[in-house]
Amino acid sequence: MAESGSIEITFDDGGIVEVPAGKTPLEALEQAGKSAGGAVIAEVAGESVELNRPLQVGGSLRLLDFSEPRAREAYRHTASHVMAQAVKRLFPKARLAIGPSIEDGFYYDISLERSLTPEDLPLIEEEMDRIIEADLPVVRRELPRADAIALFRERGESYKVELLEAIEEDGVTVYEQGEFTDLCRGPHLASTGRLKAFKLLSIAGAYWRGDEKREMLQRIYGTAFDSAEDLDKHLEMRQETERRDHRRLGAELELFSIREEVGPGLVIYHPRGAVLRTVIEDFLKREHARRGYDLVISPHIMKSDVWRTSGHMQMEYPMYFFEIEGQAYGIKPMNCPAHIYIYKSKTRGHNELPIRFFELGTVYRHERSGVLHGLLRVRGFTQDDAHIFCTMEQAEKEINDALTFAFEAQRAFGFTEFKIALSTRPEHFVGTEDDMERATATLKKALEDQGLEYFVDEGEGVFYGPKIDVKLTDALGRLWQGPTIQFDFNLPRRFEMTYVGEDNREHSPVMIHRTVLGSIERYIGLLIEHYAGAFPLWLAPVQVEILPIADRHVEYAEEVAERLSGNGLRVEVNRERETTGNKIRKAWRMKVPYMVIVGDQEVEGGNVSVRSLSGRDERGVETEQFIAELADEIASRSSTEA
RNA sequence: GCCGGCGUAGCUCAACUGGUAGAGCAGCGCACUUGUAAUGCGCAGGUUGGGGGUUCAAGUCCCUCCGUCGGCUCCA
Incomplete structure (x- = not known):
């Protein structure tokens, strides 16, 4: 002691x-x-x-x-304070809001008289260098809340005062470095000189407290690392992300375009993109049919009464409405109502349940202009949407099967790492608490039965029911929204759905919404970025490009092409009068998985020379052999069983 | 929708403080008939996102609308 x-x-x-x-x-x-x-x-x-x-x-x-998350946070938090200090030096009237560390960096929200431009960033960085150079000690000070309020009020830091007024504790801490003082919980670096490498990245607008009714502040994003090498590595990673950007690759690979003339957020599929999408859709149709789903198709527009019944009009869902011969119509933002009407087309008995309707349903939503983003956020998109109608007793098996399906499908597309969230009943909800709890328990049990790791998002479910969200990890370690499975206690009630039970009485079915990929558009965007445009063979729009050496080899090239396409392969022949080197370069740029080169040798030997994106380079391959190999490769990637 | 940046040929980008739009790639034509990541020469292509204004003169300055990018917010 x-x-x-x-x-x-x-x-x-x-x-x-x-x-x-x-x-x-x-x-x-x-x-x-x-x-x-x-x-x-x-x-x-x-x-x-x-x-x-x-x-x-x-x-x-x-x-x-620095390798510890908590230390990294502290490090970057100090960087954010240094940045704030620099801004205050350059703009004495600046008022500071909040400046936390975030994944991969930090930001600070600041209120300024004039708008910052990208040219301001180097100036702020220079000032930060000076602060780091001065190696100011970072000193923690505890003081009563009232004193802190007085301190920041005196300095005109109204946002800090507002923050302080919301704090319940009596004692707060501030951190000081040189002339700079900030309200902060800490911890921080011991002195500013310990910051080794940082970079300011961008400027953006952000609402005070994330509330769009409040004033817009200027947010400066930056990042910091404890070595210049790690910072460089991170900046390179950002460039890699840029290289993989699906908007850029989508144009380069001639997959799709989004044009001002056609309309923002509306995707036009070019031939290669249409092939990719067709492959995905065929896969989905086959897999759904195999698992007991019935394919259905519904119209793109439905009378407004439908949306009144569903509640979309009342909740001011961002829809498109118009009129036909005096009748109000809306373009569907969801496929559920149509599926419900199919269910309601006849009296349903319990022996029929579960009923599973699947549709590749194209929906339109009026997204605000500022949120549109390539294929990831659009105004018109197609969902692999299904609705399962069953009894509460059947729900457990249905959820289990849906989960299995979702993961098998994701693995087929090359995703193997997932993060699963179970979102439970929110504060306001429809239906009985008993139903809600049973549904949540069912979801939980399914996750546990399958031995899946998940975390619980308490109260984050939708008002109509609890749900499971699966997030996918891509090749760069980024998370993407994937499959969802949600209970719905709202629509069966609104549409007065029933089935006749064993007791010969009417009961209300349980409705489950579920998607495997989500939006096909978004998923294609994800695939492009995940594979950097170099799709696995089964997805590649053009699987083999045949390159004749000279004109006299074109005939043989076409024979080979016919044999390949006769075996279900997607083939193109490059008939341009270019050098072989240039033909290879072009095929390479289009990320065609296999190039087949034919010249005198191949014509004579009746074989082909093969070159692949993955590095294979082999001459004199027997055509039959080549076809068999590709068939195997395609089968292996598309199989969901293995 | 809000804050800020950007918008020049199909694509990537030039054009000093306002002085009357230029290159590479792609396209087309001609020559070349090619053996593994760019053959050569030539031609054509732009109401500088739309509209309005200032000026002797606007790609360049101002206003406005549209689109786009980074965010906020929202979501598939």
């Missing part, structure tokens, strides 16, 4: 040191003859603290370096 007035610090290696209370982790380390190394912050008795914070209580001390 330490004597009063001193505290005991235990290190990772078991070493113990006793220091007077009020000493800092750095001082304790020094006394123990240890170095802080690359530590960003420390953890003492379970609490994250800066290396220069005077300690009042002892405990085990652990150093956290």
